[in-house]
Amino acid sequence: MKLEALIWDVDGTLAETEAEGHRVAFNLAFQALGLPWHWDHARYGRLLAVTGGRERLLHDMQTRPDAPLQAEVRESLARALHARKNAFYAERVAAGLVRLRPGVAELLAECRERGLRLAIATTTSRDNVEALLRATMDADTAAAFEARVCGEDVQAKKPDPEAHRLALAALGLQPGQALALEDAPAGLQAARAAGLPTVVTLSRYFPGPPGPGALAVGPGLDRREGWRPAAAPGSGRLCLDDLIAWHGREMRAAA
Numbered sequence: 675m676k677l678e679a680l681i682w683d684v685d686g687t688l689a690e691t692e693a694e695g696h697r698v699a700f701n702l703a704f705q706a707l708g709l710p711w712h713w714d715h716a717r718y719g720r721l722l723a724v725t726g727g728r729e730r731l732l733h734d735m736q737t738r739p740d741a742p743l744q745a746e747v748r749e750s751l752a753r754a755l756h757a758r759k760n761a762f763y764a765e766r767v768a769a770g771l772v773r774l775r776p777g778v779a780e781l782l783a784e785c786r787e788r789g790l791r792l793a794i795a796t797t798t799s800r801d802n803v804e805a806l807l808r809a810t811m812d813a814d815t816a817a818a819f820e821a822r823v824c825g826e827d828v829q830a831k832k833p834d835p836e837a838h839r840l841a842l843a844a845l846g847l848q849p850g851q852a853l854a855l856e857d858a859p860a861g862l863q864a865a866r867a868a869g870l871p872t873v874v875t876l877s878r879y880f881p882g883p884p885g886p887g888a889l890a891v892g893p894g895l896d897r898r899e900g901w902r903p904a905a906a907p908g909s910g911r912l913c914l915d916d917l918i919a920w921h922g923r924e925m926r927a928a929a
C-alpha cells in the first residue's frame with residue numbers, strides 16, 4: 675500500500691508545548707485561583723503519563739492532602755483550573771513562546787509539495803491546536819491539516835486508538851495508507867492499536883525508549899543520525915523519502 679497521509683500528534687511532536695507552554699500555564703492557573711500548588715519539571719514529567727489536562731489535574735489531586743475531599747468539588751475545581759490554564763496557554767503560544775520542533779516545517783512543506791495529505795490526532799483541546807497552528811505556521815500550511823481530531827472529539831483519550839481511527843475515517847484511508855508521528859508511549863500504543871505504522875520522535879519529557887511496535891525511533895526530524903533503524907546515509911534532516919522507505923519496509927513485511 676502506498677503512503678498517502680501523515681497523522682500528527684501535537685504536544686511533543688509538532689511542537690515542544692509541554693514544558694514552557696502547558697506546564698507553566700497550569701502553574702499560572704494555580705496562582706490565579708490562589709492555590710499554593712506548583713508543578714516542577716520532574717512532577718510534570720511523571721504526570722504526563724495521564725493524557726488530558728483535566729484528567730491530569732484530577733489525578734494529581736488524589737495525591738494532595740490539601741485538595742478538596744468531595745468528588746464534585748474536585749471536578750469543578752479541575753474544570754475551572756483547566757479553562758484558566760488553556761487561556762494562559764493560548765497567550766503564551768500567541769506570544770511566540772512555543773515553536774514547531776526543528777525539521778517539522780520542512781517536512782510539512784515537502785508533504786504539501788508532493789501531495790501527501792495531513793491530519794492531526796491529539797488528546798489536547800481544539801482551541802489549543804488552533805492557537806498553535808495560528809502562531810507557528812502560515813494559513814495555507816495550517817489549512818493543509820484537513821482532519822483534526824482533538825480531545826473533545828473522543829470518548830477515550832490516548833492510549834485508546836479512537837483519535838487515530840477517527841482521523842483515518844475522516845481521511846477515508848486504511849491504516850496501511852497512513853503513518854502516525856508520535857513522541858510518547860501512550861501515542862505509540864494508540865496509533866499501533868489503530869493499525870498505523872508509527873514513527874516516534876523522542877521529546878523532552880519522553881526521551882525513550884517508547885515501548886514496542888515503532889516503525890522507527892529517533893531524536894528529531896531535523897537530523898538523520900540517531901535513528902533506529904538507521905536512515906539512509908546522507909546529511910541534513912529526515913526527509914519524506916525516509917518515511918516512505920520505512921513505511922514500504924513495514925508493508926512488505928506485512929504482505
Ligand code: XBP
Nearest residue numbers: 684685696725726727796797798799
Ligand atoms: C498531550 C496531552 C494534553 C496536553 C494538555 O496530548 O496529553 O493533555 O498535555 O492539553 P497529545 P489539554 O500528545 O496527544 O497532543 O489540557 O488540552 O488536555
